Amino acid sequence: MRISDNIFPFFLLAFIIISGASSAFSNNDFLECLTLQFQKSNSESDSIYTPKNASYSSILQSSIRNLRPASNSTQRPIVIITPEHESQIQAAIYCSKKHGIQLKVRSGGHDFEGLSFVSETPFVLVDMRNLRSISIDTDKKTAWVQTGAALGELYYTIANKSRTLAFPAGVCPTVGIGGQFSGGGYGMMSRKHGLAADNIIDAKLIDANGRILDRESMGEDLFWAIRGGGGTSFGIVVAFKLKLVVVPEIVTVFNVTRTLEQNATHLVHRWQYIADKVEDDLMLRLFLTSFNSSITGQRTVGANFRSLYLGRVHDLLPKMREIFPELRVVKEDCIEMSWIESELHFNNLPGESLDILLDESVFSSAYTKGKSDYVRQPISKHGLKRIWEFLIEEGEGNAELQFSPYGGRIGEISESEIPFPHRSGNIFMIEYSVFWSAEENTESERHINWIRRLHSFMARYVSKSPRAAYVNYRDLDNGRNNIYRSTSYKQASVWGFRYFKNNFRRLVQVKTKVDPTNFFRNEQSIPPVSPW
Ligand SMILES: Cc1cc2nc3c(=O)[nH]c(=O)nc-3n(C[C@H](O)[C@H](O)[C@H](O)COP(=O)(O)OP(=O)(O)OC[C@H]3O[C@@H](n4cnc5c(N)ncnc54)[C@H](O)[C@@H]3O)c2cc1C
Ligand SMILES: *[C@@H]1O[C@H](CO)[C@@H](O)[C@H](O)[C@H]1NC(C)=O
Ligand SMILES: *[C@@H]1O[C@H](CO)[C@@H](O)[C@H](O)[C@H]1NC(C)=O
Ligand SMILES: *[C@@H]1O[C@H](CO)[C@@H](O)[C@H](O)[C@H]1NC(C)=O
Numbered sequence: 408m409r410i411s412d413n414i415f416p417f418f419l420l421a422f423i424i425i426s427g428a429s430s431a432f433s434n435n436d437f438l439e440c441l442t443l444q445f446q447k448s449n450s451e452s453d454s455i456y457t458p459k460n461a462s463y464s465s466i467l468q469s470s471i472r473n474l475r476p477a478s479n480s481t482q483r484p485i486v487i488i489t490p491e492h493e494s495q496i497q498a499a500i501y502c503s504k505k506h507g508i509q510l511k512v513r514s515g516g517h518d519f520e521g522l523s524f525v526s527e528t529p530f531v532l533v534d535m536r537n538l539r540s541i542s543i544d545t546d547k548k549t550a551w552v553q554t555g556a557a558l559g560e561l562y563y564t565i566a567n568k569s570r571t572l573a574f575p576a577g578v579c580p581t582v583g584i585g586g587q588f589s590g591g592g593y594g595m596m597s598r599k600h601g602l603a604a605d606n607i608i609d610a611k612l613i614d615a616n617g618r619i620l621d622r623e624s625m626g627e628d629l630f631w632a633i634r635g636g637g638g639t640s641f642g643i644v645v646a647f648k649l650k651l652v653v654v655p656e657i658v659t660v661f662n663v664t665r666t667l668e669q670n671a672t673h674l675v676h677r678w679q680y681i682a683d684k685v686e687d688d689l690m691l692r693l694f695l696t697s698f699n700s701s702i703t704g705q706r707t708v709g710a711n712f713r714s715l716y717l718g719r720v721h722d723l724l725p726k727m728r729e730i731f732p733e734l735r736v737v738k739e740d741c742i743e744m745s746w747i748e749s750e751l752h753f754n755n756l757p758g759e760s761l762d763i764l765l766d767e768s769v770f771s772s773a774y775t776k777g778k779s780d781y782v783r784q785p786i787s788k789h790g791l792k793r794i795w796e797f798l799i800e801e802g803e804g805n806a807e808l809q810f811s812p813y814g815g816r817i818g819e820i821s822e823s824e825i826p827f828p829h830r831s832g833n834i835f836m837i838e839y840s841v842f843w844s845a846e847e848n849t850e851s852e853r854h855i856n857w858i859r860r861l862h863s864f865m866a867r868y869v870s871k872s873p874r875a876a877y878v879n880y881r882d883l884d885n886g887r888n889n890i891y892r893s894t895s896y897k898q899a900s901v902w903g904f905r906y907f908k909n910n911f912r913r914l915v916q917v918k919t920k921v922d923p924t925n926f927f928r929n930e931q932s933i934p935p936v937s938p939w
C-alpha cells in the first residue's frame with residue numbers, strides 16, 4: 408500500500424510527459440505524412456494551413472456561423488486542409504488514420520453545435536471551400552454540385568441557366584451543400600418536391616479507405632445512408648448529383664404579420680388545421696417572435712405568415728379566401744416574381760442584385776442555440792398562450808420559433824425511403840432558436856436555460872416515443888457519443904431514434920459494414936456495433 412502510494416505520482420508524471428510528448432510528435436508526424444502524400448500527387452502545399460500560417464485564423468473563422476460552440480472550445484485544428492483535388496482528401500484520410508488523429512470535415516460551417524469545427528480532442532479540419540463547382544444540364548434537368556458550394560451559389564447558377572428550373576432546399580444562401588443535403592434539407596418548396604435529399608440521384612464519396620465511390624460502386628445501402636443519415640458518419644461527400652425541379656416563370660409571395668391584438672392566437676390555432684393539407688403548390692410558413700408594440704407600448708407576439716405559391720396571384724387569392732379567410736390576405740400583400748427573386752425575398756434582401764447570393768459574408772455570425780420538435784396534433788389555444796408567455800419573457804430580438812408545415816410530397820414518401828423519417832402524420836416542425844450578442848455572452852446559460860425550459864414545457868404537445876427531432880437542427884441535449892471509448896448501440900439509440908426513428912438500425916448496419924473502426928466520427932455520428 409505504502410509503496411504504491413509513493414510511486415503513484417511518479418508514474419502519473421511519467422505518463423503525462425510521455426503522452427504530451429507523443430502527441431506533439433504525432434502532430435509533426437502527421438504534417439510530414441501529409442506533405443509527403445501531397446508531393447506524391449504533385450499537390451502544392453498552399454492548401455495546408457498550420458497555426459503558423461498568417462491566414463490560419465481567418466480561414467478557420469470565416470465559416471464559423473455559430474459563435475457559441477466556438478467560444479467554449481479549447482482545441483483548434485492542428486492543421487486545416489482546403490483541398491482543391493480529391494487526392495488531397497485521400498491524403499488527409501490516409502495520414503489521420505495512420506497517426507490516429509481525428510478528422511473533421513466542414514462545408515458551410517452552419518452546424519448548430521459547431522461539430523464541423525470544434526472538438527474536445529486534437530483534430531485536423533478538411534474544409535471543402537475550394538471544391539465548389541456546379542454544372543447544370545438543362546436538357547436532362549440534372550446538376551452535379553460539389554459539397555463546398557453554398558445554397559445561394561447553387562440557386563444562382565441554376566437561375567443563370569434557366570428561369571424554370573430550381574432545386575428544393577433551404578432558404579439561407581450561405582448554408583453548405585455538404586451538411587444540409589447529408590441531413591435532409593427542408594425549404595419553401597418541400598411540400599411540392601420533397602427534401603433536398605429526396606432529389607439526390609448520385610454522389611461521389613471518399614470512404615475510410617480513401618476509395619472514391621459513386622452510386623454504383625458504393626452500392627444502394629451506402630447510397631441510402633448518405634441521403635439523410637447526417638454528415639460525417641460514412642465518409643467525405645465530394646459531390647452530389649441532383650434532379651432539378653420545374654417551377655413556373657412567375658411565383659407569388661406574401662408576408663403578413665398579425666399581433667396578439669390582431670387575433671394572432673386564433674389565426675395560429677386555425678393555421679394548424681390547414682397548413683399541411685393545402686395543395687402542394689402552397690407553402691404557408693409561420694415565424695413567431697416577440698416585440699414591443701408601437702401601438703400599446705407593451706410586449707406582444709407577432710405571427711408572421713411567410714408564403715410561397717407556385718403560381719399567379721389571381722389563382723392564389725380565391726384559394727386563400729376559401730381555405731384561410733380569417734387571415735384576410737389581399738392583393739396588396741402579394742408580390743409576383745421569379746423563383747430566384749423569391750429566394751432574395753425570403754432572406755429579406757428584396758431588390759438586391761442576384762450576386763448577393765454569392766456573398767458568403769451577407770449575414771453575420773451569432774451566438775445561438777437551437778432545438779426542434781414535430782407536432783402531430785394541433786396545439787390548443789391555451790398551449791399557444793403559454794408559448795407566447797415564453798417568447799414575451801425572452802424579449803425582443805432574442806428568440807424565434809419557426810413553424811414549418813409538412814404534408815404534400817414530404818408525407819407521401821415512405822419513412823424508410825431515405826434515412827430522414829419524418830413523413831406522414833406530422834403537421835409541422837418547430838424550430839426553436841435563441842440568440843444573443845457577444846456582450847451578452849456572460850449570460851449564455853440564462854438563454855440556454857430558457858430554450859431548455861420551453862422545450863421541456865412543449866413535451867405534452869409534440870411527438871412522443873420517440874420525441875422526434877431533425878438532425879440538421881443538431882442538439883447535443885439529445886445525447887452524445889463517448890469521446891475516449893466506443894459508444895454502445897443502446898446509448899446512441901437515445902439520439903439516434905429521435906433523428907432517424909427505425910432507420911437508425913439500418914444506419915448502424917451500414918456504418919458497421921463500411922467503417923467498422925469508426926474512423927469517421929463526431930459527437931453524434933452513427934456508431935458501428937462491435938462484434939464482441
Ligand atoms: C442560418 C441557418 C439556416 C438554416 N436553414 C435551414 C433550412 O432552411 N432548411 C434546413 O433543412 N436546414 C437549415 N439549417 C440547418 C442546416 O441544414 C444544417 O446546419 C447543415 O448541417 C449545415 O450544413 P453546412 O455544410 O453549412 O454545415 P457544416 O457545419 O459544414 O456541416 C454540418 C455537418 O455535416 C458534416 N459535413 C459537412 N460537409 C460534409 C461533407 N462534404 N461530407 C460529409 N460530411 C460533411 C460536418 O462534419 C458536420 O457534422 C440552417 C442552419 C442555419 C445556421
Ligand atoms: C503555410 O506555411 C508553410 C510553411 O511555411 C508553407 O509551405 C505553406 O504553403 C503555407 N500555406 C499557405 C496556405 O500559405
Ligand atoms: C461549455 O462547456 C462545458 C464543458 O463541456 C459545458 O458544461 C457548458 O455547458 C458549456 N457552455 C456552453 C455555454 O455551451
Ligand atoms: C451567368 O451567365 C452568363 C451568360 O451565360 C455568364 O456570362 C456569366 O458568367 C454567368 N455568371 C456566373 C457567375 O456564372
Ligand SMILES: *[C@@H]1O[C@H](CO)[C@@H](O)[C@H](O)[C@H]1NC(C)=O
Binds near residue numbers: 670
Ligand atoms: C378575431 O377573431 C374572432 C373570432 O375568434 C372574430 O370574431 C373577430 O372579429 C376577430 N377580430 C379581428 C380584429 O380580426
Ligand SMILES: *[C@@H]1O[C@H](CO)[C@@H](O)[C@H](O)[C@H]1NC(C)=O
Binds near residue numbers: 699704705706803
Ligand atoms: C419593451 O418593453 C419592455 C416592457 O414591456 C421594456 O422593459 C423594454 O425596455 C422595451 N424594449 C424596447 C426595445 O423598447
Ligand SMILES: *[C@@H]1O[C@H](CO)[C@@H](O)[C@H](O)[C@H]1NC(C)=O
Binds near residue numbers: 664713752
Ligand atoms: C415580413 O414582415 C416582417 C414584419 O412584418 C418583417 O420583419 C420581415 O422583414 C418581412 N420579411 C420578408 C421576407 O419580407
